[in-house]
Amino acid sequence: MMSRRIVEKAVYWLMRGTTYCLVLVIAYIVIDIVYHGFPAISWTFLTGMPRRSGAEGGIFPAIVGTLCLVLGTIAVALPLGIASAIYLSEYARAGRFTRMVRSAIVTLAGVPSIVFGLFGLGLFVLFLNFGASILSGSLTLACMILPTIIVASEEALQTVPKSLREGSLALGATKWETIYKNVLPYAIPGILTGSILGIGRAAGETAPILLTVAAFYLPRLPHSIFDQVMALPYHLYVLATQHPEVDKVRPMQYGTALVLLVIVLGVNLIAIILRNRFRKRCRW
């Protein structure tokens, strides 16, 4: 009897301890970045051009570059992802082909991001001749997060009860009218929530943009989608490993990391807010 109680207690504390450890590690990372990064943040840092290979000045082009890439990725991945999800969820008949497409999508979600980078280099940069550009980078990032968007969108579509589709069809609505008027509107918040999490990931990735868009040092703003840009994750990588004075630019590294962290967490926060509003509003 006694030993069972001890085991029970031990398991409980083991679980609890593990959870606390995890929280501690995350808190340490965040606090460390904020503590070291915050002093580096200033108006010039946020809105100024970099100087001396990024050792001085600001990171404005990298911020703009990352925002351009995020917007470009959204513009490509969201319509494609939602369209595929609608096809898979509403139109495709259950069968071998659909199963294969689905497992291909799941597999794609597990492909390392550097492979997407190489793929983007081969297809967009070289073969389609888009060069290293915002276009190539956005397309590459879009390919990377498409599986996330498709899976999230399909799940959101599946949570819309079948009875709403039947009710609409029974009134003489076509399939597309039913989807457009009586399924998608209820699925959109869920689709956005899942998609934004994917987009947050795209904002922080280095490998896919390394070969397709990111400039090592380019102290000016892009003029078109065919321009190269600097991007925060790659800039951080450069400052931390490639810079001739790695130790001296420590504050710049932390500042850049903090800005990147704020952008990614901000994106995730939007997703969380959307999801909570959605939960309150929609019940059937």
Next chain:
Amino acid sequence: MPVVTPEPDLKQLEPKVRVENLNFWYGATQALHGITMDIPARQVTALIGPSGCGKSTFLRTLNRMNDLIDETRLEGKVLIHEEDIYADRVDVVALRKRVGMVFQKSNPFPKTIFDNVAYGPRIHGVRNQEKLAEIVERSLIRAALWDEVKDRLHISALELSGGQQQRLCIARALAVDPEILLMDEPASALDPRSTARIEDLIGELRRLYTIIIVTHNMQQASRVSNVTAFFYEGRLVEYGPTKRIFTQPRKKQTEDYITGRFG
């Protein structure tokens, strides 16, 4: 067992739907076997029988809702106004506009009361706000819901009670001006008072529409319908005027079912 003599009064009624030797399969399982029946216009026809005997399946063949289920197969004919609704050139969308359906579990859309009722007319091209408002009002009046909701047409339909939601679904079906109304156990999830209201409503609607209602409630069938079809294991066992079916059933299975000996 004597051969069933044709029902004189059923024969005299104008048929709205003619079903001829209808067979239906889900995959390899046959759910309907050789159903042949004429469903009269502007009457209430009740489909009764034990659970799983094919009532819903039969009902859904009449507006081709079974088309939505993968791997189903149908043989035989369903004629509405002498037109085969399974012929190649039939427009399913137009068919479903003519043959409305109310489901067992009420399924109001998560929209306002107004938008629920206006959904069908909008789909079918009514844009004029006044015309829409008129259709919504008329449909809600017909569904005996108008007085309860006329001051709050723009609240969510999900805030209505269960019985009101089902009447809203009826109003929504009426808004596209169907000729035939299919109802699949429309009151099975409702309390007795709401059920009584729906039954009264069906009595009112019979003058305007051809109604086919599935019910597993014998009292309900005898109260609301004037024609009754008894289904058993995917077959139409007996079909005739409700009063006759309930007072002098000709088949033993019908009698056993009606008297509650099985089912």
